Amino acid sequence: MSYTKRNDGRKFDETRKMEAKLGVIPRADGSAMFKTGDTIAIAAVYGPRELHPKFLQDPEKGILRCNYDMTSFSVPERKKPGPSRRSTEISLVTEKSLLPVLDLKQFPSAVVDVFIEIIQANSGTRCAGITAASMALAHAGVPMRNLVSAVSVGKVGDKIVIDLDKSEEDYEEGATDIPVAMTGNHEITLLQLDGSVSKDELLKALELAKKGCSEIDKLQRKTLRDFYKGVKDE
Amino acid sequence: MGNIMFKEKDLVVPGDVLAEGMDYLPSGGCIRDNDKIVANHLGLVTLENNRFVKVIPLTGKYIPKIGDTVIGQVVDMSFSGWYLNINGPYEAALMVKDVAEFIDKDADLSQFYNFGDLIVAKINRVTRYSNINLTTKGPGLRKVTGGKVISITSTKVPRVIGKQGSMVQMLKEKTNCNIMVGQNGIVWIEGKNPNDELLATEAILKIEQESHIDGLTDKMKEFLESRR
Numbered sequence: 001m002s003y004t005k006r007n008d009g010r011k012f013d014e015t016r017k018m019e020a021k022l023g024v025i026p027r028a029d030g031s032a033m034f035k036t037g038d039t040i041a042i043a044a045v046y047g048p049r050e051l052h053p054k055f056l057q058d059p060e061k062g063i064l065r066c067n068y069d070m071t072s073f074s075v076p077e078r079k080k081p082g083p084s085r086r087s088t089e090i091s092l093v094t095e096k097s098l099l100p101v102l103d104l105k106q107f108p109s110a111v112v113d114v115f116i117e118i119i120q121a122n123s124g125t126r127c128a129g130i131t132a133a134s135m136a137l138a139h140a141g142v143p144m145r146n147l148v149s150a151v152s153v154g155k156v157g158d159k160i161v162i163d164l165d166k167s168e169e170d171y172e173e174g175a176t177d178i179p180v181a182m183t184g185n186h187e188i189t190l191l192q193l194d195g196s197v198s199k200d201e202l203l204k205a206l207e208l209a210k211k212g213c214s215e216i217d218k219l220q221r222k223t224l225r226d227f228y229k230g231v232k233d234e
Numbered sequence: 235m236g237n238i239m240f241k242e243k244d245l246v247v248p249g250d251v252l253a254e255g256m257d258y259l260p261s262g263g264c265i266r267d268n269d270k271i272v273a274n275h276l277g278l279v280t281l282e283n284n285r286f287v288k289v290i291p292l293t294g295k296y297i298p299k300i301g302d303t304v305i306g307q308v309v310d311m312s313f314s315g316w317y318l319n320i321n322g323p324y325e326a327a328l329m330v331k332d333v334a335e336f337i338d339k340d341a342d343l344s345q346f347y348n349f350g351d352l353i354v355a356k357i358n359r360v361t362r363y364s365n366i367n368l369t370t371k372g373p374g375l376r377k378v379t380g381g382k383v384i385s386i387t388s389t390k391v392p393r394v395i396g397k398q399g400s401m402v403q404m405l406k407e408k409t410n411c412n413i414m415v416g417q418n419g420i421v422w423i424e425g426k427n428p429n430d431e432l433l434a435t436e437a438i439l440k441i442e443q444e445s446h447i448d449g450l451t452d453k454m455k456e457f458l459e460s461r462r
Contacts, residue, residue, distance in 0.1 A: 030293065048295060048323040101248075103265070103274060108364060110323045138248050141294020143274045145265060146249035184249040224247045224276060228292055 003157030007167045008037075015151065015163040015212050020132075020223040022139055030140025032223075034132035037165060038122035043132035044115045045140040048104070051111035062104030063111050066095040068129055070118040090126045091116075097130055097150065097181040097190035103143040112142055123166045123177070124152045130181050130190065135220050139227075148189060149216035150181035153205040155197050162208045178202075180209040184217050238287075242280055245292075246273040252287050263289025296322040296388035296418040298357050298366045303375070305383070305416035306368070308351045316347050318355070318368065321385065321418040326366035328355060334371045352378045352422065354414060378414070381424030382431055386442045388419035393445040394438055401441070401451050408458040409434040433461055 006012065016037030025031035028044035035041075051057045068090040072081045094116065104112065114136065116129040127150035134148040154161060154177040156168045169175055176195030182188055188206075197205065236255025246252065252264055253271040260266050263275040264287055273279065277291040298304070298320065306318030306326060315329040328347070330337050335346055347353060354375050359367035370376060386394065394415050395402050406413050411425035411434040421438055425431040437454060444450060 029295065050324055107323055110364075138276050139293055141275060141291050144248045145267065145272055145274050147247065221247045221250075225245055228245055228276070 003159045012159055012161045020219050022223055022227040030136045032132045032135035034128050039124050039128045040120045041128035041132045042117050043136040045136040047112040048107040048110040057109040059108050062107035064095055064099055066091045066114045068116045074118050074121040094130055100189050101144045101146045101183055123164050123169050127152050127179050146183040147220050148181050149213045151209055151212035152177055152179045153209045154178050160204050162212045182213040186210055240279050244279050246279045247276055248274050258287050261286035261288045298322050298360050300357055302357045302417035304418040305354050305420035308347050308349050324364050326368050328368040332369035378422050381422055384421050384435055386419045390442045390445045394441050
């Protein structure tokens with residue numbers, strides 16, 4: 001039996017309902033929330049600030065530190081708090097997906113800290129985290145040449161779909177999930193794949209990701225603009 | 235011939251293309267990407283001299299500039315001077331030689347400025363490696379005592395000061411407070427009684443909140459008069 005209809009009734013190329021908000025953490029230098037379906041990520045940015053201990057500093061450029069974590073209540077089965085193999089990996093790939101757009105040359109020996117917390121998880125958390133972090137960085141005024149948006153695409157059964165939810169990821173006949181992050185110019189900054197897809201399927205999936213990322217990029221820009229709307233009306 | 239892709243005072247987001255062609259130059263808040271000029275800050279865009287595209291950031295840490303008067307707090311001391319937190323990405327150094335007072339060779343530096351002291355100082359040097367040098371030689375530069383300190387976003391400071399200091403002058407008169415605004419967003423307020431200080435604090439935070447409104451000085455005048 002092939003996968004003919006998505007569990008939540010979406011079209012195969014339709015993302016879940018997305019929502020974004022800026023300034024959710026007033027104490028932080030920049031913060032944002034991004035929500036797609038039931039997946040909610042919040043991101044807070046602190047810095048640029050001086051980095052201690054000193055041996056971690058890079059006198060040529062500022063460094064970026066990302067920290068991804070899931071709250072213990074974000075999943076049906078309690079998640080043990082604290083770093084894990086998985087969260088360490090995701091922190092690293094988040095950092096690598098954001099770094100290409102940041103210009104930290106102006107801030108030698110400094111650090112920009114990004115904290116991503118998943119409040120509710122239903123797949124696509126790293127993508128939601130990256131999207132939220134990108135907005136938070138813009139809100140914090142860190143120089144960046146473009147925004148980054150991320151979406152997961154994949155193969156469920158024999159269909160190429162976008163923005164998988166948990167039930168699709170666990171599809172019995174096999175599912176492959178491919179998180180993709182792109183800049184506003186569709187330059188790919190993150191592509192993870194574990195599972196199996198053919199070359200044609202991958203290209204098709206990437207085309208779908210491009211479409212999804214454009215949508216998210218539009219939402220990000222709108223959110224950032226709306227937050228400062230009063231200023232524009234001056 | 236190049237293309238300008240924005241209207242004056244447009245709100246732009248990182249990644250927005252501002253101009254095409256080589257006729258324009260990026261001058262802050264934006265960068266050149268091949269033949270395009272792209273915003274790399276969130277802010278308001280303007281065109282200067284029909285040639286320079288500039289984005290005035292609306293957010294972000296205070297970036298130290300030579301000549302700025304800032305208010306900082308002493309957080310560290312060494313043989314040669316003090317280190318001040320000026321609300322920016324880096325600590326700023328106030329060297330013994332840049333201090334107005336005469337300091338003897340073996341003097342105990344904490345007698346002049348101690349940990350936690352607030353100092354109004356001017357930035358006299360910023361090196362490429364973001365070493366920031368301060369000086370207290372100059373009129374009005376000194377250690378401040380008493381009063382209270384509040385912190386606002388550094389990008390809103392020009393609004394609090396107003397055109398030729400009109401806003402801060404009005405605040406001083408109406409609240410009977412002595413107010414000093416550092417370019418880094420630290421504001422020092424000293425009044426004869428605590429209520430005056432509270433009023434001034436409220437007014438400054440109101441300015442920060444409503445910084446985008448036109449004719450703010452008159453509006454603030456009304457607000458302060460209603461509170462008298």
